[in-house]
Amino acid sequence: MDKTESFAVIGIGQFGSALCEALVEAGQEVLAIDSNEEVINDLAGSVMRAVIADAQDEEALKDLSIGTFDHVYVSIGKDIEASIMATLIAKDLGAKDVICRAENRNHARVLQRVGADLVVRPEHDLANRLIFAKLNPSLIDDYVHISDDTTIAEVTVVNPRFFNKTLSELDFRNRYQVNVIAIVTKDDQANTLPAGEDRVEKGNRITVLGKTENIQHLNEIIGEG
Numbered sequence: 001m002d003k004t005e006s007f008a009v010i011g012i013g014q015f016g017s018a019l020c021e022a023l024v025e026a027g028q029e030v031l032a033i034d035s036n037e038e039v040i041n042d043l044a045g046s047v048m049r050a051v052i053a054d055a056q057d058e059e060a061l062k063d064l065s066i067g068t069f070d071h072v073y074v075s076i077g078k079d080i081e082a083s084i085m086a087t088l089i090a091k092d093l094g095a096k097d098v099i100c101r102a103e104n105r106n107h108a109r110v111l112q113r114v115g116a117d118l119v120v121r122p123e124h125d126l127a128n129r130l131i132f133a134k135l136n137p138s139l140i141d142d143y144v145h146i147s148d149d150t151t152i153a154e155v156t157v158v159n160p161r162f163f164n165k166t167l168s169e170l171d172f173r174n175r176y177q178v179n180v181i182a183i184v185t186k187d188d189q190a191n192t193l194p195a196g197e198d199r200v201e202k203g204n205r206i207t208v209l210g211k212t213e214n215i216q217h218l219n220e221i222i223g224e225g
Helices: 014-025 037-043 058-063 080-092 105-113 122-135 172-176 212-222
Strands: 006-010 029-034 049-052 071-074 098-101 118-120 143-145 150-156 178-184 205-211
Touching: 006 014, 006 080, 014 029, 014 037, 029 037, 037 049, 058 080, 071 080, 080 098, 080 105, 105 118, 150 178, 150 212, 172 178, 172 212, 178 212, 205 212
Parallel strands: 006 029, 006 071, 029 049, 071 098, 098 118
Antiparallel strands: 143 150, 150 205, 178 205
16 A cells, blocks of 8 residues: 555454554554454564454444544454444444455345445355366466456457457457456556557456456457467
8 A cells, every 4th residue: 555544344253353453564654453462462462453352342332532533344254243332332423434354145235235345155155266267277376256247357368359459450349348448568567548549469468457357368368368
């Protein structure tokens, strides 16, 4: 991160601890909150502030000014009720960006309904990434699932049919139903605002946005030697 922002992490299990560690390494201001005194004591020396508090106690979260943080992570694990209440309280207190960990699909749906700005299911998301990578071994190392069926991915141009052609000539949007949002040359020069007259050359890596199945189809074609 280029700038310092404030983060509150509510629930310091494995996921919460990993979040705190990554944020501290990135030079961010971190408030860690958990009801377990031992867990908080362990973190006290590494984060900006570590507090023993009940995630379902509105007054406690209000006293901690949860609503003023740039980002609030609700990373409570098995206690689904506490997770939902903490999310609801954080939003009621004015938190503008609340990111929550969900245990399952139903938990995720409830979190979204009570106002979570983003819901993640780490184990589920990791499994999807591993399967995606296994089924698409030539489809870059760099891809991000935007939703269940939409992906941003980078594909390498190997097929001669695509060499020295402009984006207008290749017409990715109409032919493959994807949008090209960047072109990276073999010497790592990035064009992040490609225009229709920009050319695609052998070995270029193009970043595309679209339905996962359409990107997979494009990758099969563009990656043919």
